[in-house]
Amino acid sequence: MSVTARVVTHIGDFGIDAQIEARPGETVALLGPNGAGKSTVLKAIAGLVPIEDGCIRIDSTPVDEPASGTFIPPEHRRVGMVFQDYLLFPHMTVQQNIAFGRKSLKMPAGKFNDDDTWVHALDLTDLLDRKPEQISGGQAQRVALARALATNPRALLLDEPLAALDAATKQSVRGELRHFLQRFEHGSLLVTHDPLDALVLADRIVVLEDGRVTQVGPTAEVASQPRTDYLAALLGVTLHRGVAADGVIACESGGTLIASTSVTGDVITVIRPQAISLHTHKPEGSARNVWQTTVTTVEAHHDQMRVTLTGPPQLTAAVTPAAVAELGIAPGQQLWARLKATDITVHPA
Amino acid sequence: MAGCGDNSERTVTVSAASSLTDAFTEIGEAFSEQNPDVTIRFNFAGSSTLAEQINAGAPVDVFAAASPTAMQRAVDARSVDTPLPFATNSLAIAVPLQNPAGISGLEDLSDPSVTLVVCDAPVPCGAAAAELFAKNDLTIEPASLEPDVRAVLTKIIVDEADAGIVYRTDLNAAVGDVKGIQISDDINVVDEYLIAVTSDANPDGSRFVEFVTSDDGQRILRSWGFMRP
Amino acid sequence: MTTAQRSVGKASAKAPAIVMVFALIAVAFLFIPLIGLLLETPWAQLPALLTSTTATEALRLSIVTSLLAAAVATILGVPLAWVLARKEFTGQRFVRAIVLLPLVLPPVVGGVTLLTAFGRRGLVGQYLYDWFGIQLPFSTAGVVMAEAFVAMPFLVITVEGALRNIDTRYEQVARTLGASPRTVLFRVTLPMISASLVAGIVLAWARALGEFGATITFAGNFPGVTQTLPLAVYSTLEVSRDEAIALSLVLLAVSLTVLVSLRGRFLGSRT
Numbered sequence: 001m002s003v004t005a006r007v008v009t010h011i012g013d014f015g016i017d018a019q020i021e022a023r024p025g026e027t028v029a030l031l032g033p034n035g036a037g038k039s040t041v042l043k044a045i046a047g048l049v050p051i052e053d054g055c056i057r058i059d060s061t062p063v064d065e066p067a068s069g070t071f072i073p074p075e076h077r078r079v080g081m082v083f084q085d086y087l088l089f090p091h092m093t094v095q096q097n098i099a100f101g102r103k104s105l106k107m108p109a110g111k112f113n114d115d116d117t118w119v120h121a122l123d124l125t126d127l128l129d130r131k132p133e134q135i136s137g138g139q140a141q142r143v144a145l146a147r148a149l150a151t152n153p154r155a156l157l158l159d160e161p162l163a164a165l166d167a168a169t170k171q172s173v174r175g176e177l178r179h180f181l182q183r184f185e186h187g188s189l190l191v192t193h194d195p196l197d198a199l200v201l202a203d204r205i206v207v208l209e210d211g212r213v214t215q216v217g218p219t220a221e222v223a224s225q226p227r228t229d230y231l232a233a234l235l236g237v238t239l240h241r242g243v244a245a246d247g248v249i250a251c252e253s254g255g256t257l258i259a260s261t262s263v264t265g266d267v268i269t270v271i272r273p274q275a276i277s278l279h280t281h282k283p284e285g286s287a288r289n290v291w292q293t294t295v296t297t298v299e300a301h302h303d304q305m306r307v308t309l310t311g312p313p314q315l316t317a318a319v320t321p322a323a324v325a326e327l328g329i330a331p332g333q334q335l336w337a338r339l340k341a342t343d344i345t346v347h348p349a
Numbered sequence: 350m351a352g353c354g355d356n357s358e359r360t361v362t363v364s365a366a367s368s369l370t371d372a373f374t375e376i377g378e379a380f381s382e383q384n385p386d387v388t389i390r391f392n393f394a395g396s397s398t399l400a401e402q403i404n405a406g407a408p409v410d411v412f413a414a415a416s417p418t419a420m421q422r423a424v425d426a427r428s429v430d431t432p433l434p435f436a437t438n439s440l441a442i443a444v445p446l447q448n449p450a451g452i453s454g455l456e457d458l459s460d461p462s463v464t465l466v467v468c469d470a471p472v473p474c475g476a477a478a479a480e481l482f483a484k485n486d487l488t489i490e491p492a493s494l495e496p497d498v499r500a501v502l503t504k505i506i507v508d509e510a511d512a513g514i515v516y517r518t519d520l521n522a523a524v525g526d527v528k529g530i531q532i533s534d535d536i537n538v539v540d541e542y543l544i545a546v547t548s549d550a551n552p553d554g555s556r557f558v559e560f561v562t563s564d565d566g567q568r569i570l571r572s573w574g575f576m577r578p
Numbered sequence: 579m580t581t582a583q584r585s586v587g588k589a590s591a592k593a594p595a596i597v598m599v600f601a602l603i604a605v606a607f608l609f610i611p612l613i614g615l616l617l618e619t620p621w622a623q624l625p626a627l628l629t630s631t632t633a634t635e636a637l638r639l640s641i642v643t644s645l646l647a648a649a650v651a652t653i654l655g656v657p658l659a660w661v662l663a664r665k666e667f668t669g670q671r672f673v674r675a676i677v678l679l680p681l682v683l684p685p686v687v688g689g690v691t692l693l694t695a696f697g698r699r700g701l702v703g704q705y706l707y708d709w710f711g712i713q714l715p716f717s718t719a720g721v722v723m724a725e726a727f728v729a730m731p732f733l734v735i736t737v738e739g740a741l742r743n744i745d746t747r748y749e750q751v752a753r754t755l756g757a758s759p760r761t762v763l764f765r766v767t768l769p770m771i772s773a774s775l776v777a778g779i780v781l782a783w784a785r786a787l788g789e790f791g792a793t794i795t796f797a798g799n800f801p802g803v804t805q806t807l808p809l810a811v812y813s814t815l816e817v818s819r820d821e822a823i824a825l826s827l828v829l830l831a832v833s834l835t836v837l838v839s840l841r842g843r844f845l846g847s848r849t
Contacts, residue, residue: 397817492798509697
């Protein structure tokens with residue numbers, strides 16, 4: 001039903017020490033850059049990689065506890081796992097793939113063990129006789145899911161479940177997966193490097209960087225209040241640390257920001273690039289943050305243009321390509337930037 | 350086995366039955382002493398195999414066979430000139446040094462629990478063994494038919510077989526490695542050894558044949574246990 | 579511009595020509611002895627020669643022993659290949675070298691080493707003989723041993739290569755689905771390398787069928803017991819060239835049939 005894990009281990013010289021929890025019915029996303037150790041944590045919970053220290057419990061039963069010498073091999077943990085490339089057995093049909101777990105565990109067909117349930121739930125009836133090479137990416141993802149669930153696992157682990165899909169399929173599959181996870185009664189742990197996956201699918205987010213947890217919290221909270229540069233960059237916002245007093249924030253990297261906040265002391269400020277407007281002349285208006293700056297780079301970013309401006313503090317503005325053309329924005333150009341105090345999110349560090 | 354020496358060197362290639370290995374090697378050395386400008390090369394194997402090779406055109410100058418039958422095959426194919434008898438040989442029983450099966454005579458070999466090895470039928474030693482058994486009214490089932498008499502000897506030396514039929518001369522060659530049990534002349538068979546030059550031999554071949562039939566050659570053969578032709 | 583293009587075109591056309599020449603020489607090298615054999619075959623006497631007791635006994639013995647040897651090579655070789663491919667241990671390279679030794683060893687030498695180990699005065703053989711009265715030389719079991727000895731490396735090499743090539747993540751997936759290591763082996767790993775496994779078994783079988791040196795040295799030569807087809811050919815060569823050629827033809831036909839039916843599938847295909 002639930003998973004509680006403290007994973008302490010090494011891969012070569014790289015050390016991991018992370019605490020993760022997924023309660024029944026909850027979907028937790030393990031978000032982090034590539035190489036952060038996310039997949040290792042997942043594999044450790046599945047039992048494919050032993051931990052050096054810490055404890056992994058499934059439903060309060062320790063399955064891996066080096067201190068007491070407990071180690072339950074993966075085939076006895078009853079944890080379902082969906083792998084990044086789905087890894088459907090190429091020599092079996094879809095039906096045989098889904099039935100594999102049931103057969104291996106010698107489970108009789110019963111109300112909760114019937115792999116037919118999942119076949120219908122995931123709309124796979126027409127694909128049963130096909131081989132994995134004959135189905136699409138989205139279909140393969142559903143088969144992998146059905147295969148993992150057919151054994152009625154006590155928890156579900158998903159390793160980058162959408163990474164193998166092309167952009168168009170990803171959208172629709174993400175929606176379907178969200179639907180499914182919401183109804184899933186056990187805990188599920190999802191590993192991803194794509195913030196959209198985490199935002200759409202998860203109830204809670206655990207951010208893993210360099211083998212350590214840097215932030216934990218409900219999805220909405222983590223998304224709006226990133227505490228690390230990585231997360232901020234991921235969410236497409238800029239982050240500045242500083243010290244706040246009376247709404248004036250002295251940034252660590254230099255410069256000042258004026259925000260409408262009563263928080264004092266060490267803070268993290270979050271600024272959306274869209275909130276900064278650029279002008280050729282000093283703009284009028286009530287905005288509290290107006291300053292002259294120089295353009296360092298101009299880059300295309302999806303359908304917007306990202307303009308980095310020298311600070312301090314260094315900021316990134318997002319403008320339309322039309323605006324770039326209109327203002328003739330180019331590196332080295334001097335511009336006026338405007339940012340409303342209310343557009344700066346401040347939270348305690 | 351073709352010689353690749355330059356024309357200034359004279360070589361004689363001799364294909365001889367494997368039972369002649371030790372005797373002929375010594376004869377070769379003696380011949381070279383007397384004829385320092387001639388080199389002798391030997392090719393020892395079962396006589397029947399050698400006959401096949403010569404008939405197929407192997408570049409051999411002299412052929413020494415352990416039986417008239419083997420020599421006849423070369424004669425029929427016109428690969429050799431008129432053969433000369435130069436020695437005779439009789440059979441004997443070789444057993445491992447410890448004689449694990451406790452063999453004392455020919456009759457013991459008909460015991461089915463005895464592991465016996467003999468030469469393959471077409472090889473002179475094998476044909477002679479068959480003749481030996483027939484002559485003595487013995488029904489024998491060997492465990493293996495070896496390609497030549499030296500292979501039989503090897504199986505005895507490593508104590509893999511209880512007994513083997515070899516030539517008397519082979520016992521002399523393997524002194525210390527095997528124990529020999531003589532078969533008396535009255536129940537034994539006699540194999541006649543013949544030597545001939547091949548039809549395309551070089552002249553030194555005849556000189557070698559002469560040496561083998563000379564007193565010197567005969568003395569060496571006698572010393573190894575061969576009997577007069 | 580045109581000259582450069584032309585010379586480039588010439589260069590790429592030249593390479594294949596040389597390759598073609600050598601390829602043709604290679605084909606000739608392999609085919610001419612075959613043609614020579616077919617030309618010398620006494621076609622008229624063939625039926626009589628092939629139905630002789632020597633021929634039928636040798637053929638029967640060859641087929642039985644080679645199949646058994648292939649089975650032994652598989653039952654022992656697949657686990658060995660698995661350990662070499664999946665486990666890491668000190669001395670692994672040394673073990674692999676020993677396993678592949680029969681590939682480079684002259685078969686007669688192989689036969690001699692088998693004697694020192696399993697002959698009735700051998701390291702292990704002496705106990706077999708003294709305690710159970712079992713003597714492997716001169717027996718059909720000895721033939722199977724000699725053939726398995728030279729054939730096993732082929733199977734191990736093929737299977738080890740295949741195991742290294744497949745994605746081990748499939749085996750991990752199977753474990754998470756509740757499969758014990760044994761189930762993983764039989765339901766996932768082996769089916770995924772089935773093509774290479776079959777190829778390895780066939781290679782081993784073909785090698786066992788053609789084995790001569792180790793067989794004659796270790797097992798000996800007796801019709802019906804240890805005289806396989808290759809030994810029969812050698813034996814009859816001393817007497818009748820015609821019969822030897824006829825027997826050679828049988829060996830050739832059996833081998834060709836199997837190899838052709840495989841349709842080159844053992845040429846190192848993936849999975």
